[in-house]
Amino acid sequence: MIERTPILNAVTYFIMILGLILILGPFWMIFTASTQSLQEVTAVPFNMTPGGDFLKNVHAAWDRANLGPALLNSLITSLLVMVGKIALAALSAFAIVYFKSPLRHVFFWMVFLTLMLPLEVRVIPTYNIASDVFQPVRWIIQTITGIELSLQWNLLNSYSGLVLPLIATATGTFLYRQFYMTLPDELAEAAKMDGARPLRFFIDILLPLSRTNMLALATIMFVYAWNQYLWPKLMTTDASYQTAMVAMRALVPSVNALPEWNVSMAGALIIMLPPLVVVAVLQRWFVRGLVSTEK
Amino acid sequence: MAEIGIKDVRKTYGSTQILHGVDLNFKSGEFVVILGPSGCGKSTLLRMIAGLEEITSGEISIDGKVVNNLEPRDRGCSMVFQNYALYPHMNVAANIGYALKVAGVPRAERDRRIAETAKIVGLEELLDRKPAQLSGGQRQRVAMGRAIIREPKVFLFDEPLSNLDAKLRVQMRVEIRRLHKRLSATSVFVTHDQVEAMTLADKLIVMNKGHVEQVGTPLEIYHRPRTRFVGTFIGSPAMNFFDTTIAAGGDHVLLDGIVQAIDPVLGGQNAGTAVSVGIRPEHCRLVPAGTVNSVPANVDFIEELGSGRIVHVEIDGLSFAVSVEEDQFFEQGAVAGLQLPSEHIHLFSQETGLRLDDAPAATRQPAPKTVAA
Amino acid sequence: MNKRAVFKSWWLPVLFALPQLLLILFFFYWPAISVFNWAFTLEPAFGGAGERLFVGFDNFRDVFADSEYWRSVSLSLFFAFTATGLSMFIAFILAICVDRQLKGSSLFRFFYIWPYAIAAPAVGLAFRFIFAPESGLIAVVNTWSPDLWNPAKYGSHAMILVIICFAWKWIGYNFIFMTAGLQSIPRSLLEASSMDGSGPVRRALDIQIPLLAPTLFFLLVLNLTESFVGPDTYGIVDLTTEGGPNKATDVMVYRIVSEAFRGLNYSGAAAQSLVLIGLIMVFTFIQFRFVERRVHYK
Numbered sequence: 001m002i003e004r005t006p007i008l009n010a011v012t013y014f015i016m017i018l019g020l021i022l023i024l025g026p027f028w029m030i031f032t033a034s035t036q037s038l039q040e041v042t043a044v045p046f047n048m049t050p051g052g053d054f055l056k057n058v059h060a061a062w063d064r065a066n067l068g069p070a071l072l073n074s075l076i077t078s079l080l081v082m083v084g085k086i087a088l089a090a091l092s093a094f095a096i097v098y099f100k101s102p103l104r105h106v107f108f109w110m111v112f113l114t115l116m117l118p119l120e121v122r123v124i125p126t127y128n129i130a131s132d133v134f135q136p137v138r139w140i141i142q143t144i145t146g147i148e149l150s151l152q153w154n155l156l157n158s159y160s161g162l163v164l165p166l167i168a169t170a171t172g173t174f175l176y177r178q179f180y181m182t183l184p185d186e187l188a189e190a191a192k193m194d195g196a197r198p199l200r201f202f203i204d205i206l207l208p209l210s211r212t213n214m215l216a217l218a219t220i221m222f223v224y225a226w227n228q229y230l231w232p233k234l235m236t237t238d239a240s241y242q243t244a245m246v247a248m249r250a251l252v253p254s255v256n257a258l259p260e261w262n263v264s265m266a267g268a269l270i271i272m273l274p275p276l277v278v279v280a281v282l283q284r285w286f287v288r289g290l291v292s293t294e295k
Numbered sequence: 296m297a298e299i300g301i302k303d304v305r306k307t308y309g310s311t312q313i314l315h316g317v318d319l320n321f322k323s324g325e326f327v328v329i330l331g332p333s334g335c336g337k338s339t340l341l342r343m344i345a346g347l348e349e350i351t352s353g354e355i356s357i358d359g360k361v362v363n364n365l366e367p368r369d370r371g372c373s374m375v376f377q378n379y380a381l382y383p384h385m386n387v388a389a390n391i392g393y394a395l396k397v398a399g400v401p402r403a404e405r406d407r408r409i410a411e412t413a414k415i416v417g418l419e420e421l422l423d424r425k426p427a428q429l430s431g432g433q434r435q436r437v438a439m440g441r442a443i444i445r446e447p448k449v450f451l452f453d454e455p456l457s458n459l460d461a462k463l464r465v466q467m468r469v470e471i472r473r474l475h476k477r478l479s480a481t482s483v484f485v486t487h488d489q490v491e492a493m494t495l496a497d498k499l500i501v502m503n504k505g506h507v508e509q510v511g512t513p514l515e516i517y518h519r520p521r522t523r524f525v526g527t528f529i530g531s532p533a534m535n536f537f538d539t540t541i542a543a544g545g546d547h548v549l550l551d552g553i554v555q556a557i558d559p560v561l562g563g564q565n566a567g568t569a570v571s572v573g574i575r576p577e578h579c580r581l582v583p584a585g586t587v588n589s590v591p592a593n594v595d596f597i598e599e600l601g602s603g604r605i606v607h608v609e610i611d612g613l614s615f616a617v618s619v620e621e622d623q624f625f626e627q628g629a630v631a632g633l634q635l636p637s638e639h640i641h642l643f644s645q646e647t648g649l650r651l652d653d654a655p656a657a658t659r660q661p662a663p664k665t666v667a668a
Numbered sequence: 669m670n671k672r673a674v675f676k677s678w679w680l681p682v683l684f685a686l687p688q689l690l691l692i693l694f695f696f697y698w699p700a701i702s703v704f705n706w707a708f709t710l711e712p713a714f715g716g717a718g719e720r721l722f723v724g725f726d727n728f729r730d731v732f733a734d735s736e737y738w739r740s741v742s743l744s745l746f747f748a749f750t751a752t753g754l755s756m757f758i759a760f761i762l763a764i765c766v767d768r769q770l771k772g773s774s775l776f777r778f779f780y781i782w783p784y785a786i787a788a789p790a791v792g793l794a795f796r797f798i799f800a801p802e803s804g805l806i807a808v809v810n811t812w813s814p815d816l817w818n819p820a821k822y823g824s825h826a827m828i829l830v831i832i833c834f835a836w837k838w839i840g841y842n843f844i845f846m847t848a849g850l851q852s853i854p855r856s857l858l859e860a861s862s863m864d865g866s867g868p869v870r871r872a873l874d875i876q877i878p879l880l881a882p883t884l885f886f887l888l889v890l891n892l893t894e895s896f897v898g899p900d901t902y903g904i905v906d907l908t909t910e911g912g913p914n915k916a917t918d919v920m921v922y923r924i925v926s927e928a929f930r931g932l933n934y935s936g937a938a939a940q941s942l943v944l945i946g947l948i949m950v951f952t953f954i955q956f957r958f959v960e961r962r963v964h965y966k
Binding site for chain 3: 009013022023024027034041089090095098102103120123124125126133135169173188189192199226228230234252255259264265284
């Protein structure tokens with residue numbers, strides 16, 4: 001950059017290193033705590049060097065929070081959300097951008113509005129409908145025809161229940177829409193001159209071209225889905241569907257006994273590792289996905 | 296090979312009218328160039344022939360069959376786009392062969408035709424490259440190959456050379472012409488570059504503001520522009536104009552008080568008619584000041600071309616560009632004499648912009664050029 | 669949308685959009701409408717049968733009459749503004765430093781993004797340990813004088829804790845957008861300004877902040893919305909303080925969920941949700957109308 005004065009550079013480095021301590025300090029504490037014995041971890045002041053009990057703590061945390069199935073559930077849910085979101089987003093953005101249809105704008109605004117209400121403020125009725133998906137269908141049929149149907153579909157304690165409400169938002173659709181908008185119109189026209197019909201164009205041209213987008217969306221959706229807490233917590237009463245994030249509650253030390261922070265931190269470390277790996281390893285894609293979905 | 300008929304075709308977007316009723320007929324195998332400034336509706340017209348743009352009213356037919364409601368794939372046209380629109384993720388072979396793949400042509404047949412086409416456009420060595428690894432000229436060839444392989448009845452070109460540098464443009468121009476000679480499919484070529492238009496066209500169409508201004512051979516259009524607009528648009532440097540009225544007698548006008556005779560074939564104008572007098576820079580003559588029949592003119596500045604030069608002179612507030620030969624030199628600030636040979640004068644009505652004579656084109660063919668004295 | 673729509677078909681786009689359409693109808697629009705319905709009616713809790721009873725604004729009246737609700741509102745406001753300010757301030761300083769592109773700054777950038785990968789509950793659990801009164805980093809102050817720091821006992825300490833959690837987590841996110849924004853400022857502008865004799869601080873104030881303003885405003889609104897109603901606030905509060913001690917961190921989003929699922933007060937929760945929705949609308953309105961218009965440089 002412009003000034004290369006040593007003093008200014010030193011100040012910059014000083015601030016950046018302070019920032020690094022601020023950011024990485026907590027990670028280091030989580031890590032060291034997870035390697036220490038109960039006695040070490042409760043020592044005051046805290047000893048910042050790692051101990052030798054990591055595996056033992058992980059083992060304890062694994063048992064206490066039932067992490068095996070919980071991690072598996074998280075993985076399944078996250079992958080389903082990721083794949084479902086990408087598929088739906090690519091298709092619905094295709095419908096919005098490439099077709100001349102009076103419904104185009106209606107649909108666009110319907111999708112756009114979903115950005116306005118986060119799951120948290122509609123979580124109760126969402127829970128309600130997840131417990132009885134066909135409720136609106138029954139209501140509509142009954143209002144129109146007067147016939148009462150006995151259609152039932154309960155999503156509580158199921159993968160569909162964990163996944164579907166998380167897919168019902170607009171983020172990915174907008175990412176894809178933006179990507180399609182950057183492609184020159186002539187690309188579709190050339191395909192049209194070459195005789196390709198819409199679906200063919202979508203499969204042969206759009207999908208291969210959107211590979212980088214797909215990766216970007218995949219990373220942010222994976223992190224988003226893995227880190228979900230409130231929704232899975234509410235809807236899984238059956239422990240066999242519990243996700244890792246929900247299982248973490250079991251790691252909160254009890255108030256009355258000596259707090260086993262070493263076990264808690266070992267568990268937390270494992271639970272937060274997958275998204276951290278995604279962000280660290282695929283940072284380029286993650287940042288790109290984040291920046292382009294929000295603007 | 297196919298004839299194309301365009302009958303009273305109009306296009307409106309909302310309340311803006313882009314095309315105001317266009318009537319044209321293209322003969323089979325003809326190379327047609329549509330020329331006009333940007334926004335004149337030429338690309339829209341081309342895209343309507345291709346089927347990429349809806350026709351608001353009127354009729355387009357290919358080979359006598361109305362195609363208004365046919366999808367592009369059913370019209371037998373292929374198109375070369377201005378930005379080439381190559382599929383970035385496919386290599387050259389896949390780009391060229393995509394239309395055949397869509398059409399379900401078996402692989403062996405497809406490969407054979409890709410090889411054949413690649414040979415025609417000179418891409419045999421590059422079939423495995425991706426578009427990003429190609430130069431502008433090579434991309435242009437891929438786009439052409441993609442158009443050729445389908446053996447279309449009609450080729451459509453939408454300003455295909457405007458993204459190339461000047462040297463390549465000249466080269467590709469020659470190749471397109473050669474290709475047309477070989478395939479002799481009806482070709483429609485849209486451009487805003489008059490040199491491209493003049494060199495390529497069998498039939499040249501000049502458009503402006505959604506209207507067809509003139510249809511003819513390049514020479515007809517150069518020598519007998521039907522409107523003042525065509526006169527200005529064709530030729531470089533642009534035609535010189537001055538506005539005046541026909542003097543008494545109807546056979547001359549006055550420029551700075553000096554009589555400028557009008558060619559007899561243009562004669563018989565009513566005295567007092569408001570006209571624009573046009574003359575091309577290459578038809579003006581600069582002579583030493585004081586020569587008979589010349590108008591004294593101040594030399595304003597000179598553009599050097601090497602093979603000659605363009606001298607800008609000024610007469611009574613009017614400026615004229617004059618192309619002079621290599622061996623004619625003028626000093627900036629000097630006074631020279633400007634001669635406007637009567638047989639090269641064009642007259643346009645100030646009111647309508649239309650040309651003011653109806654003499655048949657044949658009588659206006661230029662005399663073979665003689666070496667300037 | 670000034671792209672040419674290339675294909676003509678009315679049923680194909682419907683077919684392509686249908687899966688998404690159904691999902692948002694079922695899991696977004698129906699619940700959103702239900703919130704409205706419930707806010708103005710009284711109905712039995714989960715599984716209860718019977719008609720909903722229209723009660724007009726009664727639910728709202730009950731909510732507004734509750735002094736604890738107003739306390740929750742002011743806690744939320746305090747939390748949102750403090751956490752947003754803190755997070756954005758730190759992220760901005762770091763972004764400006766990294767933007768100087770000194771040797772190794774890409775390494776710093778690499779790490780600064782990490783906090784955003786960590787789920788809010790995990791952040792909560794980790795900081796609960798780091799800031800625990802009996803062990804961890806801060807416990808040492810309690811050896812000087814007992815209970816100098818105890819978030820489990822003092823409401824203000826608990827509030828500081830949740831603010832730190834939220835701010836820390838969102839440094840990563842804010843940093844990403846600020847560096848992206850700073851990068852889009854043409855280098856030539858900064859060079860021109862330094863030719864005019866400005867130092868780094870001057871430049872930050874005169875060039876970088878004004879040109880970054882759209883990004884900063886976007887982040888401001890987003891951070892405020894997220895801290896008000898976002899999942900992170902819920903996750904952090906649930907794993908650190910559970911709204912306590914003595915409801916000192918009982919922010920609006922946490923209160924709504926606990927009212928509905930522990931207190932089984934559906935209609936009250938729906939009415940509170942509606943107020944929150946109104947607030948989001950106001951934020952969004954400000955973003956679109958006011959901010960977008962005033963912060964317009966290009």
